[in-house]
Structures are given as structure tokens and as C-alpha cells.
Amino acid sequence: MHSRRKLFRTAVALGIAALAATTVVLAMGAREDGERKIMVVLKSVGAEDAPDEEMEFWQIVRHGMKTASQEYGLNPTIVGPPRERDIDEQVEIFAEVVAQRPDGIILAASDYEALAPLSKKAREKGIALVTIDSAVAGDAAASFVATDNLRAGEKAGAEMGALVSERKPVAIISHIHGVATAIDRERGVRQGLEESGAFTILGTFYADNNPELAYEIAIDLMNDHEDLGGIVTLNENTTVGAGRAIRNRGRAGEVKLVGFDHSKEEITFLEQGVIQALVVQKPFNMGYLAVQTLREVLAGRRVDAFIDTGSRLIRKTNMYEPQNEQLLFPF
Amino acid sequence: MVSETKIDERSEAAGPEIRTPGVSTADRIASFLKLHSIQGSITLALLFMVVIAIVFMGLTSYTVARRAILSTAHGYTGELITQIRTSIDTYIANMESIAEVIHRDANVQNYLRAANADDHAESGRFREPAASLLNSISQTRDDISLLMVYGGADRVLFHDPQMRLNEYASITDQDWFTAAQEARGGAAVSGSHVQNAVADRYQWVITLSREIRDDEDNVSLGMLLVDLNFRVIEELASAIELGERGYVFIVAENGDLVYHPQQQLIYSNLREERIAEVLAAAGGSFSADVGGAERLYTVDAESDTNWKIVGVNYIDELVLPAREIQVYFVLFGILCFFLIILLSLRISVRISKPIQMLRESMKSVERGDFDIQVEVRGRTEVADLSRDFNIMISEIRALMKSNAQKQDEKRRSELRALQNQITPHFMYNTLDSIIWMAEGREYDKVITMTSALGRLLRLSISHGDELVTVANEIEHVTNYLRIQQMRYADRLDYSIEVDQEVRRLTTLKVILQPLVENAIYHGLRNQYEGGRIRIRAYADTDLVFTVTDNGVGMAQEYADALLAANGDGRQPEAQNGRGVGVRNVRDRIQLYFGVEYGLRFYSEPDEGTTVEVRQPLLHSEEPAVRGS
Numbered sequence: 001m002h003s004r005r006k007l008f009r010t011a012v013a014l015g016i017a018a019l020a021a022t023t024v025v026l027a028m029g030a031r032e033d034g035e036r037k038i039m040v041v042l043k044s045v046g047a048e049d050a051p052d053e054e055m056e057f058w059q060i061v062r063h064g065m066k067t068a069s070q071e072y073g074l075n076p077t078i079v080g081p082p083r084e085r086d087i088d089e090q091v092e093i094f095a096e097v098v099a100q101r102p103d104g105i106i107l108a109a110s111d112y113e114a115l116a117p118l119s120k121k122a123r124e125k126g127i128a129l130v131t132i133d134s135a136v137a138g139d140a141a142a143s144f145v146a147t148d149n150l151r152a153g154e155k156a157g158a159e160m161g162a163l164v165s166e167r168k169p170v171a172i173i174s175h176i177h178g179v180a181t182a183i184d185r186e187r188g189v190r191q192g193l194e195e196s197g198a199f200t201i202l203g204t205f206y207a208d209n210n211p212e213l214a215y216e217i218a219i220d221l222m223n224d225h226e227d228l229g230g231i232v233t234l235n236e237n238t239t240v241g242a243g244r245a246i247r248n249r250g251r252a253g254e255v256k257l258v259g260f261d262h263s264k265e266e267i268t269f270l271e272q273g274v275i276q277a278l279v280v281q282k283p284f285n286m287g288y289l290a291v292q293t294l295r296e297v298l299a300g301r302r303v304d305a306f307i308d309t310g311s312r313l314i315r316k317t318n319m320y321e322p323q324n325e326q327l328l329f330p331f
Numbered sequence: 332m333v334s335e336t337k338i339d340e341r342s343e344a345a346g347p348e349i350r351t352p353g354v355s356t357a358d359r360i361a362s363f364l365k366l367h368s369i370q371g372s373i374t375l376a377l378l379f380m381v382v383i384a385i386v387f388m389g390l391t392s393y394t395v396a397r398r399a400i401l402s403t404a405h406g407y408t409g410e411l412i413t414q415i416r417t418s419i420d421t422y423i424a425n426m427e428s429i430a431e432v433i434h435r436d437a438n439v440q441n442y443l444r445a446a447n448a449d450d451h452a453e454s455g456r457f458r459e460p461a462a463s464l465l466n467s468i469s470q471t472r473d474d475i476s477l478l479m480v481y482g483g484a485d486r487v488l489f490h491d492p493q494m495r496l497n498e499y500a501s502i503t504d505q506d507w508f509t510a511a512q513e514a515r516g517g518a519a520v521s522g523s524h525v526q527n528a529v530a531d532r533y534q535w536v537i538t539l540s541r542e543i544r545d546d547e548d549n550v551s552l553g554m555l556l557v558d559l560n561f562r563v564i565e566e567l568a569s570a571i572e573l574g575e576r577g578y579v580f581i582v583a584e585n586g587d588l589v590y591h592p593q594q595q596l597i598y599s600n601l602r603e604e605r606i607a608e609v610l611a612a613a614g615g616s617f618s619a620d621v622g623g624a625e626r627l628y629t630v631d632a633e634s635d636t637n638w639k640i641v642g643v644n645y646i647d648e649l650v651l652p653a654r655e656i657q658v659y660f661v662l663f664g665i666l667c668f669f670l671i672i673l674l675s676l677r678i679s680v681r682i683s684k685p686i687q688m689l690r691e692s693m694k695s696v697e698r699g700d701f702d703i704q705v706e707v708r709g710r711t712e713v714a715d716l717s718r719d720f721n722i723m724i725s726e727i728r729a730l731m732k733s734n735a736q737k738q739d740e741k742r743r744s745e746l747r748a749l750q751n752q753i754t755p756h757f758m759y760n761t762l763d764s765i766i767w768m769a770e771g772r773e774y775d776k777v778i779t780m781t782s783a784l785g786r787l788l789r790l791s792i793s794h795g796d797e798l799v800t801v802a803n804e805i806e807h808v809t810n811y812l813r814i815q816q817m818r819y820a821d822r823l824d825y826s827i828e829v830d831q832e833v834r835r836l837t838t839l840k841v842i843l844q845p846l847v848e849n850a851i852y853h854g855l856r857n858q859y860e861g862g863r864i865r866i867r868a869y870a871d872t873d874l875v876f877t878v879t880d881n882g883v884g885m886a887q888e889y890a891d892a893l894l895a896a897n898g899d900g901r902q903p904e905a906q907n908g909r910g911v912g913v914r915n916v917r918d919r920i921q922l923y924f925g926v927e928y929g930l931r932f933y934s935e936p937d938e939g940t941t942v943e944v945r946q947p948l949l950h951s952e953e954p955a956v957r958g959s
Contacts, residue, residue, distance in 0.1 A: 271527065
């Protein structure tokens with residue numbers, strides 16, 4: 001009797017162990033498929049009065065996120081202020097998101113400093129944080145997924161270096177003073193030019209992200225320097241302003257223009273030969289890689305602190321190549 | 332007979348667990364689980380079969396289900412992409428018929444002819460009706476994003492009069508333009524691209540282009556362009572859901588992607604796509620491992636456009652039901668596991684339990700317990716076996732009983748024989764003495780002696796009982812001593828000391844007399860000084876008699892040797908028959924009370940001898956029983 005009971009107990013124990021193992025495996029399988037709660041805080045989710053290009057950029061980022069989410073079976077909630085300039089509102093939204101304690105957050109910070117304390121708090125709560133496009137101060141983010149602006153700038157600088165003769169001076173028009181992306185781009189441009197030859201750089205001029213101011217700066221540059229070889233502009237508004245100036249002065253092709261981004265006006269200028277080259281970012285990849293990276297972080301794998309989503313230099317000659325077409329003309 | 336050993340079932344059951352050095356671990360486990368038992372064998376066999384069955388079914392079910400699922404997925408995906416292809420073909424066919432209508436239109440032909448001839452008046456006349464044809468066609472079709480007739484930079488017709496030619500776009504260098512030229516009057520269908528022919532307008536389209544040739548002389552008059560809004564195709568393809576992650580993509584014959592949901596990732600080399608394999612496939616499906624995930628590619632290559640429409644399924648997603656089936660099999664297996672344990676317990680109750688009972692009964696019998704009846708009921712073989720066992724046991728029991736009776740009888744007869752040995756020996760001596768007294772005319776003495784003999788004999792008979800009171804036994808030996816005293820004419824002196832409390836105790840009868848006789852004959856007879864015999868009766872843990880003489884005595888070894896013929900019935904070379912009576916007494920006591928009782932001699936040469944008799948303390952009411 002005694003040992004039969006033992007046999008029975010052993011059998012029951014084995015059975016329960018097997019059952020438990022199966023349950024655990026099934027549960028883990030279900031977990032793997034992802035009931036992970038992921039939240040995305042963007043700089044802008046769009047508003048009536050928001051600039052088209054701004055909306056377009058974030059829409060493509062979201063499209064990339066959606067593609068990755070579908071592939072990995074995730075379902076992120078995307079929130080953000082209506083416009084990029086609503087920094088305080090973004091801080092508020094981010095605070096709410098952190099309070100909800102999701103498993104992971106993707107953040108595109110409107111301000112380098114303003115979102116840093118909350119990011120730190122999120123990290124302390126054990127929330128995985130990945131920043132995209134613009135970083136936050138501190139080391140709260142597991143990874144920063146963005147365009148390598150230094151490299152993007154280098155491409156623009158090298159292109160300018162190839163377009164103009166060393167004897168002619170060149171100028172840089174930056175959209176803003178003291179912002180990391182602008183600083184990186186400018187440094188990149190200078191490096192690119194340096195590597196191409198001994199160029200005279202007239203200086204970096206700040207246009208306060210205003211196309212009209214950029215226009216005036218470009219006009220002044222052309223007036224002051226008869227032999228101006230070219231201008232490198234660091235974002236859409238400065239490029240558009242400088243483009244208009246060159247077109248209006250009838251010096252298209254004579255004064256070379258290498259700019260950033262891809263508004264319709266810029267594309268027209270590119271086609272017209274006012275702009276020789278545009279450096280464009282890859283927002284789709286940014287969105288996609290952000291989700292992919294966050295998933296890696298949540299899975300406990302190591303990720304690089306910085307992930308370059310890439311940029312591409314597009315000239316008139318290759319603007320309709322399939323690879324560039326989608327960057328210039330997103331659906 | 333009474334059961335002497337109580338069988339300890341627990342210690343019995345624990346027996347197989349004893350760890351013996353040199354026994355393998357497997358054997359230990361086997362013995363622990365009782366795997367060598369019937370129950371263990373049944374359980375093992377059933378478990379083995381079920382495990383084999385579950386593993387086999389689990390594996391085959393997954394394979395079969397997977398094959399069926401993939402085939403279904405292929406069929407289902409095939410149908411979906413055929414629908415897409417049919418829709419696309421319909422769009423293309425519509426574009427072709429639109430192109431045909433425009434191409435055949437007399438106004439368009441006349442306009443181009445006149446324009447090419449730089450006949451401005453004439454071209455102006457046909458321009459308006461030709462343009463309105465384009466406009467009215469575009470009104471009916473939402474999916475057409477651009478209709479254009481191109482005769483040269485200054486002779487272009489759009490469906491929308493507001494549109495202007497993009498002066499910076501070199502129309503004749505465009506792929507769609509050169510493709511149509513190569514088609515020589517046939518229609519060329521482009522992949523997806525951005526149309527830049529119209530100023531300030533960049534739209535994703537599929538372009539159908541065709542040379543406009545003069546109806547009469549087949550000379551090229553210009554180019555006709557029909558643009559299909561690409562969003563139509565994109566919506567068509569992106570609306571298809573192939574599981575959670577599956578997708579549809581379209582690739583042109585030259586390898587350019589017409590539509591792919593992850594086009595940008597592919598261009599950035601962040602995603603791999605099996606375009607070369609898709610182009611090589613004439614249709615059907617294949618599976619490929621892409622970036623660690625197995626995918627099923629279903630290719631439709633029947634399209635009029637020379638596009639390949641490809642449905643991509645993630646196999647791990649598809650085979651989820653097959654995985655579920657496997658899980659169910661595992662769960663089913665676990666259930667079976669429990670059932671088998673229960674079933675084998677059930678079976679063991681029916682089969683191995685009676686056997687175990689029988690085995691335990693046999694073990695009891697081995698230990699000497701024959702009072703056992705095995706209660707195994709039913710009609711199984713084991714029940715038959717049990718009945719036979721019971722019969723065997725009862726036969727053994729009967730045999731043992733008769734054997735015991737015989738033994739008992741034998742013992743009794745021996746006892747009687749021993750008792751009887753005393754009488755003739757003594758009677759001869761006494762009667763001899765009486766004769767001598769009668770011859771000496773000592774009639775008083777004859778009377779005394781004869782009456783003492785009579786008392787002695789009466790006491791000896793004592794109703795045939797073997798046990799008498801100590802008082803009786805003392806009286807018996809007193810009479811005997813009186814007779815002997817007369818025979819030895821006062822050369823014999825004796826004393827008898829009996830503790831009062833032992834008088835009522837019971838003793839085997841005629842014990843003291845042989846000892847006294849022994850003392851007289853062998854201790855005193857050859858002595859010329861007066862012999863003295865002292866008898867004591869007292870109790871310590873036993874009832875003790877001592878008979879002490881002051882005769883010649885002997886060495887202690889010799890005294891011990893007197894009793895050495897221990898129980899084997901053979902007497903040693905006893906000097907002058909000395910010891911016969913003594914051994915008789917010892918044998919009787921030991922037959923009656925057991926070997927722990929009996930006699931002991933204490934002797935020293937020239938000092939005398941003491942015999943000590945030990946018997947159990949028995950009160951006259953108690954039955955003195957050893958054995959049954």
C-alpha cells in the first residue's frame with residue numbers, strides 16, 4: 001500500500017510538473033506575441049495650422065512605426081501636441097504617459113532640457129525609453145534613433161565642395177542658433193568642405209528659421225561677394241529662402257545651392273536647377289527603427305546608444321530614381 | 332500452537348527499499364517504484380504505448396496539419412492576389428481603351444497633324460474639341476490622374492486646361508516616353524513613379540503611354556499619356572491582410588518594386604526581399620527564410636502588365652493552429668498519463684493485491700503461523716490459488732497437530748517409565764532389609780518399617796498425579812529416610828528443614844527420594860562413622876530443595892560429569908550405576924518444566940556433597956503447563 005501511494009504521488013507530481021511546464025510555455029508564447037504596452041510621444045500629431053511639411057514628416061514617421069508594429073504584433077498608442085512648438089504641452093502629455101507606466105515609450109523631444117527630468121523618472125520606474133529625431137539631456141534613453149546630422153552635413157559639404165571651385169567663397173545659412181541638430185549639420189558641412197579642398201567659408205548666418213530672413217541673407221551675400229560660389233542651407237526654410245533669392249537674382253546654377261529637406265518648392269527648385277542637391281532624412285526608417293529598437297530593449301537585448309536612420313543626397317539627375325522618389329515624394 | 336511472531340507489515344513493505352551496495356541506480360529506482368511488480372509492469376507498458384502514440388501523433392499531426400495549412404494558405408493567398416491582378420488588369424484595360432478612344436479621335440489626330448505642320452489656325456480649331464474629349468473622359472474616371480497628348484513642348488493637351496507643362500522636366504527623356512517609342516504604336520505600361528510632366532504637380536502614378544500615329548500614313552504624330560493614380564493600386568494591395576504580418580507586394584519584370592509596404596526599408600537595406608527568387612518563379616509558391624522568419628511566397632505571374640504580384644505569409648503565424656494541435660496532444664498525453672496511473676492502480680487492486688495478500692500469508696506461514704486463512708474471493712486464478720493454499724495450510728496444520736499429540740504421548744510414557752524405575756530398585760532393598768529384620772526377630776522394627784513402606788507406597792501412588800504438595804513430598808522422603816535409618820541401624824542421621832511458606836507449593840513427586848538414595852548409597856554406605864543427611868526446602872526465585880550429605884564427596888568435575896549425559900538418553904560410564912536415579916530426576920524436571928530447571932551438584936572430596944533441585948514456584952491451584 002505504502003509504495004503504491006508513493007508511486008501515485010510520484011506520478012501526480014510528474015503530471016503536475018508537466019502541466020505547469022506546458023502552461024508556462026504557452027503563457028510565455030502569449031507574452032512573446034506581445035501584450036506589451038507601448039506609447040509614443042511625438043513632437044506633433046498635427047493641427048489645422050501646423051505647417052504641411054512638419055505634418056508630413058511625422059506622418060511618415062508614424063507610417064514607419066505602424067509598419068514595424070504590424071510586423072512585430074505591437075499596438076502602440078501615439079500621442080503628442082498639435083504642433084512642434086507646443087513644448088509645454090508636450091511636457092504635460094509626456095508626464096501623463098509616464099504616469100500610466102507603459103512598458104516602453106518612444107519620445108521625440110521638442111526640447112532637449114524640458115523633457116529630461118521626466119525621462120529620468122520614466123527610467124527610474126523601469127520604463128524602457130527610446131528617443132527619436134531629437135534627444136533629451138541625460139542618459140535616460142536606452143537608445144537614440146535619429147538622422148546622423150553630422151554625416152548628413154558632411155554629405156552636403158562634400159557636394160558643395162565638388163560643385164564649386166576652391167577660389168570661390170561659400171557661406172552657410174543655419175536656421176537656428178544653439179540647437180544640436182543645426183550645430184551638427186553645420187559642423188558636418190564644414191568637415192565636408194574641408195575634406196574637399198581649401199575653401200573660404202564666409203561664415204555661418206542664422207535665419208531664425210524664417211525664409212524671408214534667409215532670403216535677405218542670401219541677397220546680401222550675393223551683393224557683398226560678387227564671386228560667391230555657393231550657399232549651404234541647413235533646413236527647409238533657409239533652403240527655400242536662399243533658393244528664392246538665387247532665382248530672383250537670376251543666378252541659378254551660378255551660385256550653387258545645397259540644402260536640406262524636400263518641400264514641394266525645394267523640389268521644384270531642384271528640377272529648375274536653382275538647387276543643385278538636397279540632403280533628405282528618412283522618417284519612415286526612423287519610425288520603423290524606433291519601434292524595432294524599443295522591442296529589442298524590452299526583450300532585454302543590448303542596443304546601440306545611437307542608431308543612425310540615414311540620409312540621402314539627391315540631385316536633379318537622380319531624383320526620379322526609385323530609391324529617391326519615395327523619399328522626395330512620400331505617398 | 333499459538334502464533335509467536337506478529338508480522339510487521341510496515342517493516343515488510345519497507346523491505347524493497349533497503350539500499351544494497353553494488354545495486355545500480357536504475358534498479359534502485361525500479362525497486363522504489365515497484366517497477367518489477369505486476370502493477371509496475373502494467374503501468375510501464377501502458378505508459379510506453381501512450382507516450383509512443385502521443386509522440387507519433389504529435390509529430391505527424393503537426394506535419395500533416397502544417398502541410399494542409401500551407402496548401403490552404405497558398406490557395407487562399409493565390410485567390411487574393413488573383414483578385415488584385417484581375418483588378419489591376421481591369422484598370423490597365425480601361426487605360427488601354429481610354430488610350431484607344433483618344434488615339435482614334437479625329438480631333439486629336441487633326442490637332443496634332445495641324446500643330447506639327449505649324450498650322451496655328453487649324454490646330455487652334457481642333458484644340459478645343461480634342462481637349463474637351465480628354466476632360467470629359469477624366470470626368471468619368473476618378474482613378475485617372477492625368478490625360479496628356481504631347482506633340483511637342485508647345486503643343487500639349489491636358490485633361491485639365493489649367494495645367495501647364497513642367498518646362499524643367501525633359502519629357503522626351505522620360506522612361507515612359509522612350510518605352511512607348513520602343514513599343515512602336517503599342518501601349519507601354521510603366522511601374523509606379525512620380526509624374527512630373529505637369530508644373531507644380533508631383534503625383535504617384537502608373538503610366539500607360541502610346542505613340543499617336545496618323546490613321547492614314549502611320550506616321551508618329553505625338554505621344555499619348557494616361558496616368559492611373561497609384562493610390563488605387565496601393566489601396567488594393569495594402570487592403571489585403573495575410574495574417575497579422577503578411578503582406579502583398581508587386582514587382583515589375585525588371586526588378587523594380589511597383590508596390591511594397593516596406594519599400595523604404597528595402598532601399599535602405601534594412602529589409603531583405605526575395606526579389607530575384609520571385610522573378611525566377613513562374614508562379615506557384617515557395618518558402619524562404621528571410622531575416623530569421625520563414626515566409627511563404629505565393630507568386631502570380633499571369634498579369635497583362637508583366638508585373639508579379641506576390642503574397643507573403645509568415646509561416647509561424649500560419650502554423651499556429653498546428654502548434655495548438657500539438658499543445659492539445661501534449662495536454663491529452665498528460666491526461667492519459669493520469670488515467671493510466673489510475674487505471675493501473677485499479678488493475679493492481681484486482682490482480683496484484685490478492686497476490687500480495689497471498690504472498691504475505693505465505694510469509695506468515697514461513698514464520699510458523701499456520702492459523703491463517705487467506706480471504707481471496709472471486710473467480711480469478713489467484714482466488715483458486717488461494718483456495719488451494721488454504722487447503723494445503725489446513726493439511727499441514729492437521730499433520731502438525733497429530734505430530735504434537737504423538738510427541739506428548741511419548742513424553743508422558745517416558746515420564747511414567749522414569750518414575751517407575753524407582754520402585755523395583757528400592758522395593759528390593761527394603762524388602763531385603765525387612766527379611767533381615769525378621770530373621771533377627773526384631774518384629775517391632777519390621778512393623779515400623781513395613782508401615783513406613785506402606786505409607787511411602789501410598790504417597791507414591793497419590794492418585795496417579797505427577798504433582799504433589801511439598802508437604803507430601805517431604806512426608807514421602809521422611810518415610811523413606813525412616814526405612815533407611817532402620818536398615819542402617821542408626822549409622823544414619825538426618826534432618827529436614829522446610830520453610831513454612833513452601834509447604835503449600837507444588838512439586839514434581841518422588842524427587843527427593845532418589846537423591847537421598849543416591850546420597851546414602853554413594854556418599855555414606857562405605858563410611859564407618861555415622862552419616863548425616865540434611866534436607867532443606869525453601870523458596871528464592873524458584874522452589875529449591877537441597878540434599879546435603881557428609882559423605883566421601885568427590886571432585887567438582889566428577890560431580891558435573893554425573894549430569895553430563897544431558898538429555899541424549901545415553902548414560903556415561905557411571906561408576907556402579909551411580910547417577911541413574913539422579914539423571915532420572917533431572918530429566919523428569921526438565922521434561923516437565925524446561926531445561927532452565929533441574930539439578931546442580933556442589934561437592935568436595937572428603938567433605939560431602941550437596942544436590943540442589945530447582946523447580947518453578949507453583950502454587951497448587953496453578954496448572955503447571957509447558958506447551959499444550
